[in-house]
Amino acid sequence: MTNRIENTFAQLKTENRAAMIPFIMGFDPDLKTSAAILDALPKAGADLIEIGIPFSDPMADGPVIQAAGLRALKSGAKLTGILELVKNCRKTHADVPIILMGYFNPIYAYGAEKFCKDASAAGIDGLILVDLPPEEEQEMKPYLHETGLKLIRLIAPTSDEGRLPLLCKSASGFVYYISVAGITGAKSADSGQLKKQIGHLREFTKLPVAVGFGIKTAAQVKEVAAYADAVVVGSALVGIIEKAMGDKVKAAADFVSELAKGVRR
Numbered sequence: 001m002t003n004r005i006e007n008t009f010a011q012l013k014t015e016n017r018a019a020m021i022p023f024i025m026g027f028d029p030d031l032k033t034s035a036a037i038l039d040a041l042p043k044a045g046a047d048l049i050e051i052g053i054p055f056s057d058p059m060a061d062g063p064v065i066q067a068a069g070l071r072a073l074k075s076g077a078k079l080t081g082i083l084e085l086v087k088n089c090r091k092t093h094a095d096v097p098i099i100l101m102g103y104f105n106p107i108y109a110y111g112a113e114k115f116c117k118d119a120s121a122a123g124i125d126g127l128i129l130v131d132l133p134p135e136e137e138q139e140m141k142p143y144l145h146e147t148g149l150k151l152i153r154l155i156a157p158t159s160d161e162g163r164l165p166l167l168c169k170s171a172s173g174f175v176y177y178i179s180v181a182g183i184t185g186a187k188s189a190d191s192g193q194l195k196k197q198i199g200h201l202r203e204f205t206k207l208p209v210a211v212g213f214g215i216k217t218a219a220q221v222k223e224v225a226a227y228a229d230a231v232v233v234g235s236a237l238v239g240i241i242e243k244a245m246g247d248k249v250k251a252a253a254d255f256v257s258e259l260a261k262g263v264r265r
Contacts (some may be wrong), residue, residue, distance in 0.1 A: 010157045020048075023238070024238065031081065044252075049099070057074065059103075095239050116146070126149060137151065151170070152176055156177075176212060176214075218262045
């Protein structure tokens with residue numbers, strides 16, 4: 001079963017370029033603004049989009065995304081609302097892949113089987129679940145298979161040689177390489193070292209490799225896009241949205257448009 005993720009990466013391969021993947025927090029700073037930003041991202045140059053599921057204990061997130069999650073929760077964000085946000089986006093954006101990123105707790109409370117069915121029906125293509133390791137994936141695996149949702153694995157610089165095959169085998173859609181050991185929005189990785197790490201990772205998987213954490217500028221996007229299949233920018237974009245005093249939608253779209261220049265040759 002192919003889906004929008006696979007179709008998009010196949011198309012980008014013909015264009016000989018990497019994908020631009022912006023991350024936004026669902027319902028940040030509120031539903032109306034979040035929906036408008038989501039609607040603007042494809043035209044701004046997003047090839048895929050990650051939407052954060054707000055959670056009260058986001059252990060992998062740095063202060064910028066933590067604050068965004070708290071704003072979203074205060075504005076009334078719930079998992080049902082995130083699904084509705086995507087469902088409404090699908091009315092005007094049928095083809096752009098949309099991935100939810102978050103933690104397993106809200107999905108467990110919702111019910112894993114019901115969530116996968118509802119997520120697929122809403123038009124979601126894949127999931128990044130920070131705290132669901134391969135050893136625990138049976139909680140989700142049968143329902144992912146039934147609905148065609150992709151489970152995108154996070155792989156860190158600290159993932160040892162013995163664990164890489166397990167992580168890659170359990171991944172689908174693409175793999176997400178964390179460029180630095182640490183939280184989102186951390187310092188940027190050394191480009192030479194990162195290129196070497198991505199080359200090594202490709203020995204274990206034929207899936208596209210996306211790189212994120214610590215990427216903040218169009219220049220960094222261009223540098224990483226030279227050897228990765230996709231570049232993810234999250235904290236820098238969330239920070240732009242937070243700090244914009246006027247039109248937050250335009251500020252977000254302008255920033256993504258500038259970043260997207262780095263993946264277009």
